[in-house]
Amino acid sequence: MNAPTAHDQPAPDAKPRRVAHLDMDAFYASVELLRYPQLKGLPVVIGGSRRRDDDVMGRWRPEEPPNPDDPAVLDPALRLRHIPLDVFPRLRGYTGRGVITTATYAARQFGVGSAMGLMKAAKLCPDAILLPVDFDEYRRFSRAFKAVITDIAPVMEDRGVDEVYIDFTAVPGGQREGGRVLARLIQKSIFEATGLTCSVGVAPNKLLAKMASEFHKPNGIAVVHEADLQPLIWPLPVRKINGIGPKADAKLATHGIHTIGELAARDPTWLRDHFGPTHGSWLHDAAWGRDDRPLVTESEPVSISRETTFERDLHAVRDRAELGAIFTRLCEQVAADLARKGYAGRTVGIKLRYADFKITTRDHSLPAPVANANELRQAAGQALKRAPLQRPIRLLGVRVGNLCKLGANGQPLPDVTQPPKNKPKVHPALDGIAQTALLF
Ligand code: DCP
Ligand code: MG
Helix, strand or coil: CCCCCCCCCCCCCCCCCCEEEEEECCHHHHHHHHHCHHHCCCCEEEEEEECCCCCHHHHCCCCCCCCCCCHHHHCHHHHHHCCCHHHCCECCCCCCCCEEEEECHHHHCCCCCCCCEHHHHHHHCCCCEEEEECHHHHHHHHHHHHHHHHHHCCCEEECCCCEEEEECCCCCCCCHHHHHHHHHHHHHHHHHHHCCCEEEEEECCHHHHHHHCCCCCCCCEEECCHHHHHHHHCCCEHHHCCCCCHHHHHHHHHCCCCEHHHHHHCCHHHHHHHHCHHHHHHHHHHHCCCCCCCCCCCCCCCCEEEEEEEEEEECCCCCHHHHHHHHHHHHHHHHHHHHHHCEEEEEEEEEEEECCCCEEEEEEEEEEEECCHHHHHHHHHHHHHCCCCCCCEEEEEEEEEEEEEECCCCCECCCCCCCCCCCCCCCHHHHHHHHHHHHC
């Protein structure tokens, strides 16, 4: 018999895996409350338009002539704190198509929350204060709280503007009280550095940690162990599993499965038969709290692409020259993006959007990674040949996937890194802004 290898059993001193999920409380709203602390405890919603110079604050004209000895006259930050409540706009009478990005907990008591139309919210809570969004400020605070975390616990996966996973396993304090001690330290340090509160869940893996961070929101900590699965996790609705969206939820409901416990009770073969082999197995594992996904600490791009919408719809034959020139330029731009970031790719794809807004994509895979404009143009040309070209086209895109990093000599590095499976999350509200970043 072979001697056991390192893979057969954990080292005697191996620590149990502890993963935290940290999510900021009412993030955008809390950042606004730092600017306007006089709004603390009041229903406030953030949404509608972007901040402009002529927003509320600029409109405030104090009735009393300013006292020149008052420090608030000189310091704009102090000035903002003195704006009386009645100067802030209310939801009452709102008309328009704006939506709420988030609401303070005081506002949530009226039933308003993320993604709700402002007109509907105005009916539920007419006295709520409405503030415009200021993405730059939220991003600044996002960077700040993440810097606090990595100073304490270096292995962190960035999951978007207000949430991260943190590996507690080997960090001092990360095992004490199941991770609660370290979670408390991080919460305290973030609060001291930014004035913001957050909620943390600590568990054996990302899946359970994500659920746990919601348990004691706001400003709470929840520690989950494997033994808590049955009492704490199984009574929850299946939607609480990150990855079960409205469609899967509805389908599970048609089979009488509403809670995670009911899902766990189903035979895995039955799940695979009804949801497909991959999804079925995943549903079973998720319900049993199993998840061995590692933390993705640096986000490698999944693909690099450029696309352009034409001034007028173009036809592949009639507008051949014009289309050809645009196609070549897109390949040159992608090549420049690849060079700047130091990547080459083995899959070159095209995307077409037709005049009727339908989209077609075609990929062409190559034996070796390519990065220069000519090679890209050739491969993309092969992909384009296989796309239907009879209808008028309004958009053309070129994309390179299956990326590998290039070394200083321009050759692929030997330890070619696979791109992460989970694309970094982009919040719907940030979509417009983040899209460019994702594309390039
Ligand atoms: N957001 C958005 N549109 C949504 C949901 C959220 O723009 N439909 C933005 C605003 C939030 C931020 O993303 O402040 C973080 O989202 P969360 O879901 O974590 O919500 P909050 O942090 O606001 O509240 P909670 O305390 O429930 O985490
Ligand atoms: Mg949050």
